[in-house]
Amino acid sequence: MVRRAGEYDAVIVGASLAGCTAAILLGRGGARVALVEKSPDPGAFKRICSHMVQASGVPTLERLDLLEAIVAAGGIRSRLRFWTEWGWVEAPPERAAQGVNLRRELLDPIVREAAAATAGVELMLGHEAVRLLRDGDAVRGVAVRDRDGVDADLRATLVVGADGRESHVAELAGVPAKTLPHGRFAYASYFENPSGSLDSSVWFLDPQISAAFPTDGGLVLYVAMQTKDRLPEFRRDPKAALLASVAAIPESSTRPGREVGPLLGKLQMPNRVRGPVAPGLALIGDAALATDPLFGVGCGWAFQSGAWLADCVAPALHGAEPLQKGLARYRRRHRRELRGHAFFIHDYANGRRFNPIEKLAFFAAARDPELATMFDAYATRQIRPTQMFAKTIPRTIAVAAREALPHRGGGVPASR
Ligand SMILES: Cc1cc2nc3c(=O)[nH]c(=O)nc-3n(C[C@H](O)[C@H](O)[C@H](O)COP(=O)(O)OP(=O)(O)OC[C@H]3O[C@@H](n4cnc5c(N)ncnc54)[C@H](O)[C@@H]3O)c2cc1C
Structure with missing residues (x-):
């Protein structure tokens, strides 16, 4: 059953970090935005994520007026340092950039609430994008289905896929994904952080990797990223294997306290790259580029790419130029900013040793x-x-x- 038709400047599918960023900035610019999210829960959050927002993403959080709220919720400003067998690589504290770490169960609702409160943005929880509306080759809207199975057509000048690594919108639009293999798997758990250290640390044990991300609530997330030949050991007893990897971390100035869980595991995380635009359509966040989580870039890039898109299409949504011009500008920006980083991240993601x-x-x-x-x-x-x-x-x-x-x-x- 088709119940109602909506007319919008933009329909954004996915109300997580990327989608909410684009919605807030487009709404502030005067656009009418439908922000469609399949989860009915306003407090929904991404469960498997080490939640370190890199320093590159912080200016966008400031622009969204979210940094203060994130810090007030317990988010900590954290520097990043790396250990290899040749010692620590860390910038002097006064010159090191600071990201921000807040667990996704706190971060995601803050970002979503801000989007819902933005004039011009209609947050549609519990609605799943099931089909694209087309005008010839161009995408011109989205058909969504609510929890009762009722469909609605949302027509728009621009459709945005902000629906994550497995982007259904990209698939419906026929945007191909290039998939590059990932040679490691990840297990993680939260521990008490008795030292109170705020530094995020990555130990390159060549080729195995351990990492620690301090966060809100006096907690630190310890992560083991190991090559897939080690998977049977972790499968047998994931918690024991994770604890053993934490205990084996060299040259750690701090030791974790009690493990408080939950134990998280991600066994398959191939890198996924898609062209970020098609006629009437843009992809942002993981939908456009989902890379190895080892380097903690996805959240920052979700915020950044949402903002790049909003800036690039603003003139078109005001009728000052054809949409394709704004989309082409976004494609160039996305490529210029992220392609080089992605190349080197993908190259190391296969589980190899250092060259x-x-x-x-x-x-x-x-x-x-x-x-x-x-x-x-x-x-x-x-x-x-x-x-x-x-x-x-x-x-x-x-x-x-x-x-x-x-x-x-x-x-x-x-x-x-
Ligand atoms: C193990 C692991 C650790 C990570 N650690 C870090 C880290 O430390 N730092 C970092 O920056 N990044 C990290 N990442 C990556 C980060 O989680 C993602 O890059 C980020 O969440 C991407 O945000 P997004 O808004 O693009 O998509 P997502 O957060 O994936 O959100 C997609 C949204 O779309 C909705 N949706 C999907 N399909 C539909 C549909 N058909 N209709 C309506 N809604 C839909 C979903 O419900 C969801 O809300 C990690 C990832 C993994 C796997």
Whole structure:
């Protein structure tokens, strides 16, 4: 049964981080927006996520007027540091960028409430996108189904797929996904954080990885990301295997307290890349690019890509130019900002060990605060790979020559 027809400037499918960001900014710009979410629960949240929002995403949170609310809810401003066998790579505290960590069960409702409170935004909970409406080749709306099985057609100038890694909207629109393999799996659990340390830490145990993300409520999430040959051990007793990996973390200045759970596991997380626009359609957040969670980029990029899209299509929604022009601008922005990062993330995601260049880079950055600061800007996704290489290559060679040559006649020492 088709009950009603709505006319909107934009229909956004998915009221999580990316969708709510685009809805807030489009609504503030005067657009009429339907924000469609299949979960009926206003407090719904993404369960499997280590919830570190990188520093690159923080300016968007400020623009959305959400940073204060996130910190007031217990979100902590956290720096990022990396350990390899050559030591810690960490920028001096006063030069290190700060992200923000708040569990998704608190973060998602804050963001969704802000979207629902924005003039022009109609949040439609409990509605699932089931079909796209078309005008020739162009997408011109979405058919949604409510919990009682009642369908409604929502017509719009622009349809936005913000429906995550498995994007049904992209599939309905025939936007192909390129899938790149992921060679690791992840288990995680929350622990008490008796040290109160606020640093987010990643230990590259080459090729295994451990990580700790302090967050609200005096908690820290410990994560084990291991190559798939270790899966049988984790499957047998996931909790014991996770605790063993936490106990084996080297050079940790802190130790976790009691494990409080829940135990989370994600066994398959292939990288997924889609072209972010088609006629009448844009994809944002994970729907456009879902990469290895190891580097904690997805939430920041969901906020950022939602904002890029809203900025790029604003003139078209005001009738100042054809929509395709705004969509082309968004495609270029998305590509310029994220393609290089995604390339290197995907390259490491297959579970391989460090290559000689990476070894040299970590070796040098662990010995030189200037390099560590540049590395920090890159890892927190504030500069692109080309900018990072331009800044670091000559200095890395100089530091490595100074530090390594006397020891090994030219090679990077195996460990400190
Ligand atoms: C193990 C793991 C750890 C991670 N850790 C981090 C981290 O530390 N930091 C970080 O930045 N990122 C991390 N990520 C990635 C992060 O979770 C995602 O990148 C982020 O949630 C993407 O946000 P989104 O808004 O694009 O999509 P999602 O958060 O996936 O939201 C999609 C929304 O669309 C809705 N939806 C789906 N289909 C429909 C439909 N047909 N109709 C209506 N609604 C629909 C869903 O209900 C959901 O609300 C991690 C991911 C994993 C798997």
